[in-house]
Amino acid sequence: MSIKTDILVIGAGPAGSSAAKHAALNDAKVLMIDKKSEIGSPKRCAEGVSKEGLKALGIEPHCKWIAKELTGVKFISPNGTSVWLNEERVKLPEAGYILERKIFDKHMAMNAARAGVEIMVKTIATGLKRSEEGLIITAECMDQSFEINAKIVIAADGPESRVGRWAGLKTTLKPKNMESCAQFEMAGVEMEDSNSIEFYFGSVAPGGYAWIFPKGDDIANVGLGIITTQTDKTAYEHLLEFVSNCPSTQNAQPVELNIGGDPVGGMLKKLVTDNLVLVGDSASQVSPLTGGGIISAMKAGVFAGEVTAAAIKEGNYSQKRLKEYQDKCEEEMVKTFNKELKVKNYLLSLSDEELDSIAKAFKNTEFEKINTKEIIKVLIKVSPKALLKLGKIF
Amino acid sequence: MKVNEWCMYCGECAGVCPRSLIEVRETCLIFNENECKDCRICIQVCPVQALYKEE
Structure with a gap:
């Protein structure tokens, strides 16, 4: 079996779905594949986004995938001293939401499908080679092996991206640039204000921070990220310690465990090569300070979709043509990321x-x-x- | 490389493998052992200590 498409998007997270949708809206023939059997699951994320970010993307908040609207933020130092910024103390410029990622990611993929994107789940890319017309991706779906001929590939395959590496881009991360994260979704969390997110700093999470992100009155994502070169313990071991010591989680029980790496070293230097662009976590488009990357990934997805669709119309899939995508991402993100790296x-x-x-x-x-x-x-x-x-x- | 049963296939190991030798599938990891230089970075970063090398 062999499939032909203008644009192949690998990975159906927020970056991939956003890129696929915007490429399709700009008249490209788009196929999006995802290795998972269920898009959005399991989540690997604390699920926070800013209201401003969603608004900038033109996405209307929907009660199906908004778990909590936030009105405050609390910073807690190692001895428990807290600095609480809420609407009573300071005007917070558009706070944020905690999403239900399992629903949000599917919702975004459905929007891509409605824009004309063809989607294949449980389909993994296993290799890449160049052809005269573009790229040939070898893929597997269930017991079928096949080739996908694409003029342009958008690699949205997460921090473990291999697609970019196959095309010669340096996407391998050093451990110091990869936050190792572990998180429980818990019930019975006792929060002073279930509309405020909480950040815990210091040795509780070496190289990162711990968080409590509310998803309901007593439900929250309780997690942390660490840099593994700064500790002998795993992220999971640090999480167990945190949950055991944190006053808010003394009576809480986990209903879900999430783990994963977060690329926090700043955006990669090179995001494009002939016939291929990187988006989202595969491009390290993540805030180095907070580790948040949903909004930046989706913004990059919009740029990637628009630029690659224009390149298809022009019949020019060269690195030089696709560099427009990189320029847009740099303009949108790099200055902020550099500042955040300093603060971090x-x-x-x-x-x-x-x-x-x-x-x-x-x-x-x-x-x-x-x-x-x-x-x-x-x-x-x-x-x-x-x-x-x-x-x-x- | 051995993978403990509790591996959650998050892919952090693959993200830091300097030789890109780890393929992360939905419910399995595939290592290209032949090319492995035994740097053990994958073991170091695993959030749940799911990887180990049989000595």
């Missing part, structure tokens, strides 16, 4: 005691009235050396 490096350079001092200093701050100069004054007191890492961010 600053936070990670602080000891538990220093984090406690910062939390104490800001605990009762009136954030509406504080300015950058006053924030810097506090940070200088805590650790002038560490502050240098922030450089020109302010």
Whole structure:
């Protein structure tokens, strides 16, 4: 069996579905494959998105895939001191939502299908070779092996992407750039405010942070990400410790375990080659600070869909033509990611005691009235050396 | 490379394999053992310690 298509999208997560939909809307013949039998499951994500991000993508929130609307955020230092930003204390510019990813991802794939995308599930790409017309992807679905001839491939196959590597792109991540994550979805979580997300910093999660993201009155994603070069324990072991020590989870029980890697080293330098582009986690289009990547992946998906469809119309699938996609992603993301990397490096350079001092200093701050100069004054007191890492961010 | 029963096929191992030798399927991992240089980065990053090398 052999299939011919203009554009093959490999991976039906938010990046892949977004790319596929926008390529189809721009008149390309699109096939999207996913190795899983159920798109969106299992989730590998804390499921948070910003309202602003969804709005920018023109996606109307839908009660089927919004688990919780957020109105606040709480930062908790190692000794339990919390700084709580909610609507009573500060005007939060458009907070966010916690999604139900299993439904959201399917919903996005369904929208792609409605735009004309052909979808094959339980279908895995096993190899890639070049032909005169484009790329030939070898694939398997159940007991069938076959080839897919595509003029352009959009690789949306996650942080473990092999498709990009087959085409000669460097997608391999160093362990220091891959956050190792473990998360329970739990019931019986006792939250002070079930509309606020909570971030826990310090040695509780070496190289990262722990989180409680509410999905219901007593339901939450409780998880953490670590950098494995900074600890001898696994992410799962750190998670067990966190759950056992955190006051909010003393009476909570897990109903689901999620694990996975999050590429937090900043966007890859090269996203395109002849006949192929990388999107989403496979391109490390993830916030280095928060590890969030749904919105950036979908924005990149829009760019990838539009640029590749235009390239198909022009009959030019060269790296030079597809570079427009990379330029758009750089303009949209790189400046922000670079700033976030600085903030992350600053936070990670602080000891538990220093984090406690910062939390104490800001605990009762009136954030509406504080300015950058006053924030810097506090940070200088805590650790002038560490502050240098922030450089020109302010 | 041996894979414990509790592997969840998250693919983190494949993402860091410097030689791209790990294929992650829905419910199995396939290692190209012949090319493996025994760096063990895959073992180090696994969030649930599902991988081990038989000595």
